[in-house]
Amino acid sequence: MENENQLIRQRKEKLQKIRELGINPYPPRCKFTHYTDEIKKHSQKIIEQNTEVSIAGRIRSLRNMGRASFAHIEDKYGKIQIYVREDKVGKDNYKLYKQLDLGDIIYVNGNVFRTKTGELTIVANKIELLTKTIRPIPVVKEKETETGEKLRYDVFADVELRYRKRYLDLLLNKDVCNVFQKRALIIKKIREFLDTNGFCEVETPILQPVYGGANARPFITHHNTLDIDLYLRIAVELYLKRLIIGGMDRVYELAKTFRNEGMDRLHNPEFTLLELYQAYGDYNDMMDLLEDLLIFLVKEVSGNNVIKIGAKEITFKKPFYRLSMIDLIKEHTDFDPSDFDRDQLIKFCKNHNIEYKEYMPTGKLIEQIFAKFVENKLIQPTYVVDFPKDISPLAKTKEDNPLFVERFELFINGEEYGNAFTELNDPIEQRDRLEKQAKLRDLGDVSANVVDEDFLEALEYGMPPTGGLGVGIDRLVMLLTNSTSIKDVILFPQMKPIK
RNA sequence: GGGCCUGUAACUCAGUGGUAGAGUAUCUGCCUUUUAAGCAGAGAGUCGAUGGUUCAAAUCCAUCCAGGCUCACCA
Numbered sequence: 001m002e003n004e005n006q007l008i009r010q011r012k013e014k015l016q017k018i019r020e021l022g023i024n025p026y027p028p029r030c031k032f033t034h035y036t037d038e039i040k041k042h043s044q045k046i047i048e049q050n051t052e053v054s055i056a057g058r059i060r061s062l063r064n065m066g067r068a069s070f071a072h073i074e075d076k077y078g079k080i081q082i083y084v085r086e087d088k089v090g091k092d093n094y095k096l097y098k099q100l101d102l103g104d105i106i107y108v109n110g111n112v113f114r115t116k117t118g119e120l121t122i123v124a125n126k127i128e129l130l131t132k133t134i135r136p137i138p139v140v141k142e143k144e145t146e147t148g149e150k151l152r153y154d155v156f157a158d159v160e161l162r163y164r165k166r167y168l169d170l171l172l173n174k175d176v177c178n179v180f181q182k183r184a185l186i187i188k189k190i191r192e193f194l195d196t197n198g199f200c201e202v203e204t205p206i207l208q209p210v211y212g213g214a215n216a217r218p219f220i221t222h223h224n225t226l227d228i229d230l231y232l233r234i235a236v237e238l239y240l241k242r243l244i245i246g247g248m249d250r251v252y253e254l255a256k257t258f259r260n261e262g263m264d265r266l267h268n269p270e271f272t273l274l275e276l277y278q279a280y281g282d283y284n285d286m287m288d289l290l291e292d293l294l295i296f297l298v299k300e301v302s303g304n305n306v307i308k309i310g311a312k313e314i315t316f317k318k319p320f321y322r323l324s325m326i327d328l329i330k331e332h333t334d335f336d337p338s339d340f341d342r343d344q345l346i347k348f349c350k351n352h353n354i355e356y357k358e359y360m361p362t363g364k365l366i367e368q369i370f371a372k373f374v375e376n377k378l379i380q381p382t383y384v385v386d387f388p389k390d391i392s393p394l395a396k397t398k399e400d401n402p403l404f405v406e407r408f409e410l411f412i413n414g415e416e417y418g419n420a421f422t423e424l425n426d427p428i429e430q431r432d433r434l435e436k437q438a439k440l441r442d443l444g445d446v447s448a449n450v451v452d453e454d455f456l457e458a459l460e461y462g463m464p465p466t467g468g469l470g471v472g473i474d475r476l477v478m479l480l481t482n483s484t485s486i487k488d489v490i491l492f493p494q495m496k497p498i499k
Numbered sequence: 500g501g502g503c504c505u506g507u508a509a510c511u512c513a514g515u516g517g518u519a520g521a522g523u524a525u526c527u528g529c530c531u532u533u534u535a536a537g538c539a540g541a542g543a544g545u546c547g548a549u550g551g552u553u554c555a556a557a558u559c560c561a562u563c564c565a566g567g568c569u570c571a572c573c574a
Contacts, residue, residue, distance in 0.1 A: 006543060007509060007525060061534075068531035085531060102524075115532045123532095138510045139524050141535040153535060154511040154523060160566050172510095216574065234574095261573050355572080416574075447573075472574080485567095496565075 011134040014099040018129065023096060025132040030107050032056045037077035039112060043120050046112045053122060054109040055080065056130060058171070059102055061141070069097065070121075073108060081121040082108050089124050097127050103137035105130045140172050163493050176488075182301060183477045183489055187254060189300045190274060190473075193293050199250040199276060204239035206232060206256070212455065213237030213394070215447040216259040219269075232258035237394065237468065238455045240277045241423065245463045252276035254473065265485045266415070269494050272473040277423070281467035283406045286420040287383050290410060290469060291318050294381070301480045309413055309482060314380060320410070321382040325370050328384060332373045337366045340388075340403055345369075359443035363388020363403075376414035383408045387421075393433040393449055395421035417476060420469040427459040 018025045032054040039046060039053055046053060057075035067086040072079045086094040100106065107128040115121050141153040155173070156162065162169040162176075169176050191201065209228065211218045213235030221230050236255045243251045257273045278285060298305055298316045305316045326338045335348055345365040349356045354368050366388050378384070387407040389397055395405035407421035424430050434456070437449040477489040487493035 010525065063533050063536050064530090065533065065536075066530040068533085070533050070536080072534085081534075083532070087531080113532095115534085117532080117534075119532090119534075121532080136509045136524070140510080141523070143535045151535080156510070158506095158510090158566085163566095214574075259574075264573090265568090267573075353571095419574085 007136045008134055011101055011132070011136070014101065015132050015134065018096060018099050018132065021092070021096060021099075023129060025129055027128070027130060030056050030128070030130050032107060035077045036073070036075050036080040039080060039122070040078070040120060043112060047114070050111055052109065052111055052125070054107060055122065056107045057105065059100060059104050059106060062100070062102060064098070067094070073106065081115075081119050082110070083115070083121050083123045084127060085123070089126060093127055096129060100127075100129065101133060101136075102139060103133040103135075105133075138168060138172060160495075163487055164495055166491055179477075179481045179483060179489060180491060182481050186297055186301065186477055186480060187272075187473065189297055190254070190293065193296055194252050194276065197250070197289070199252045199278075200248055202240070202243060202248070202251050202253050204233075204236050204243075204253060204255070206258075208233050210450060210452045210454070211235075212449055212452045214259075215449065217261055217446055219258050219260045234259050235273065235470070236275050237470070238452055240275055240468070241463060241466070242455065242458050244277050244279050244466050245458050245461055249279040249464075250277070263494065266475065268474065268486050268490055271486070271490075274471040274473055275468065277466055277468045279464045279466050282422040282465065283385075283408055283420055283467055286467045286469045287320070287322065287408060290418055290420070290471070291316075291320055291381075297476075297480065307479065307482075309479075312379060312413065314413060316381060321380065322385055322408075323382060324386045325366070325374075325384050325388075326386070328374045328378075329366070329370055332377060333369065335369070337369065340366075357444070359440055359445055361388070361390035361440070363390040363392075367391055375411060375416075378411035379413055381410065381412050383410055390436075392421065393437050394424055394430075396424045396426075397429075412479060415475065415479075416472075417479065418469060418471045420467065423463070423466040423468050425459065425463040425465060427456060430459055431456050 015025055034053045034055055036055060036057070039055070045051075055073060055075060057073040059071055060074045060079055061072040063070040069084045071082050071084070073082055084094065084097050089097070107130055108122055108124050109126045110122040110124040112120065112122055138154075138156045140155055143151045143153070145151060156168060162173070170180075195201070207221065207223070207230040209230060211231035211234050214237070216234040218234050219232040221232065222228070223230055233255065234257060236253050236257070240251050240253060253275055255273050255275060256270055258270050259267075260269065261267065263269060278289070295305060295316045295318065298307060307314045307316070326336075330336050330338075337345055337348075340362050342362050342365075345362060346356055348354075348369065349365055352369075352372065354365070354372055356365065370384070374384075385408040386398065386404045387395070387409075389395070389403055389405045392405045392407050395407040398404045398406055405421060405424075407419075409416050409420075410418040424433065431451075434449055434451045438451050440448040441450070474486050474489050477483070478486060481489060483489050
């Protein structure tokens with residue numbers, strides 16, 4: 001683009017001028033004494049003692065007035081104003097300063113004072129260039145109102161550009177930075193919580209010869225030396241269960257996981273899944289654990305047990321609601337699916353514009369009715385318990401009703417945040433269930449589970465009764481940072497390539 | 500995939516058939532406590548792309564590309 005060339009050309013010319021001054025525009029290192037927040041925090045002492053300070057950061061505003069200039073320098077903690085006078089820094093240094101642009105990264109050394117209007121300012125003794133930028137950086141201006149409120153002008157808001165050039169987004173939109181710092185905090189606290197509860201963090205294969213543990217289509221790749229296709233994992237369940245069989249009683253993995261399916265506000269092809277397994281536990285233990293974990297996380301992030309989403313307030317306190325899927329459907333539809341009467345269910349689905357396919361298990365119809373009529377009504381944290389067996393091939397059958405399994409999903413604000421069950425450990429029943437899944441696949445269900453012979457063999461060596469839990473970390477971060485799109489909590493979300 | 504909306508300068512946007520605009524940014528000049536610094540001047544565009552209608556298209560039509568919201572599907 002001609003125009004961009006103009007702006008870049010001008011900056012390259014400045015680069016040349018700087019080199020002609022005998023200055024390296026990309027020096028290898030820099031030592032500074034203070035971050036901006038330290039200067040602000042200890043300003044009184046620094047001013048009283050006339051302490052010399054030095055900072056490093058990016059030029060975010062420039063106000064040049066002949067032989068003196070003001071600018072704002074930003075580091076990771078915020079901005080501070082600098083005041084550069086030709087008579088103070090000397091002619092040569094001021095010449096360098098005149099060649100600087102918005103976005104350049106500089107070192108400033110000087111003393112601190114307050115201007116007429118009271119702004120804390122470093123009056124420079126010396127400026128050093130640390131990195132010259134040659135591409136113009138979008139300009140966002142800020143003004144503080146009388147009430148202390150910050151008005152922002154020309155905000156860098158193009159959503160596509162923000163995702164594609166995340167470095168600019170982080171630079172120009174401070175709250176974006178906060179979201180990812182919170183994400184880091186949440187993950188750190190999850191580890192802390194699980195570690196103190198006796199869980200061991202493990203790493204299992206991302207490249208798997210057989211994929212399993214969830215209903216989803218995988219990405220396929222190829223290993224050249226072995227000359228075999230491998231799948232990017234869609235879950236870590238079957239590997240973690242092998243570890244339970246091996247005697248690692250409590251394990252978890254924060255697993256980057258890949259599903260080759262649709263993308264939207266809630267789905268990115270790669271996402272982070274927490275899975276954990278606890279030997280000698282069941283799904284009730286998982287409910288207790290998940291409650292404790294979430295209450296802990298909400299406290300760490302928001303300071304109390306309440307999250308605000310728009311006008312809604314969500315309160316986290318023990319115990320969460322625990323309601324069965326069937327009871328919830330009855331409550332919200334006046335329809336009772338508890339007898340699994342397939343004809344009645346098909347009729348209900350057709351009447352209510354719910355997709356029906358011949359191969360769908362009866363439980364799938366029930367789940368779809370639940371999804372349509374109940375899910376978005378569940379605002380406060382609610383465990384939906386007891387799922388149909390035919391859509392839960394890895395969960396243990398309920399002792400008092402063979403149509404259902406010991407499984408729950410957690411719903412908050414109408415969306416799912418966790419999925420857990422008492423794990424099926426009967427190797428013969430497990431084989432039977434996976435083979436039924438394989439039949440579904442033959443009938444056209446592309447997301448059905450595949451039979452994992454190695455896993456079935458492992459189960460035959462005996463897995464203790466076990467509770468297992470999966471939590472979508474990206475969505476949890478969305479919830480705790482009040483983000484509406486998964487793209488806002490993933491630094492580099494998947495985008496279509498630019499043609 | 501369906502519906503609605505958006506795409507114009509580096510950034511934020513105006514412009515609904517008749518010579519491509521504004522503010523910011525950039526460049527030049529003046530300016531040593533400014534702060535969305537100011538004043539004066541200048542440069543900067545494949546109007547998302549391609550085709551069509553028209554004497555004339557940023558504007559109307561078609562197709563495509565990219566994005567957002569939403570519904571459906573999918574965990």
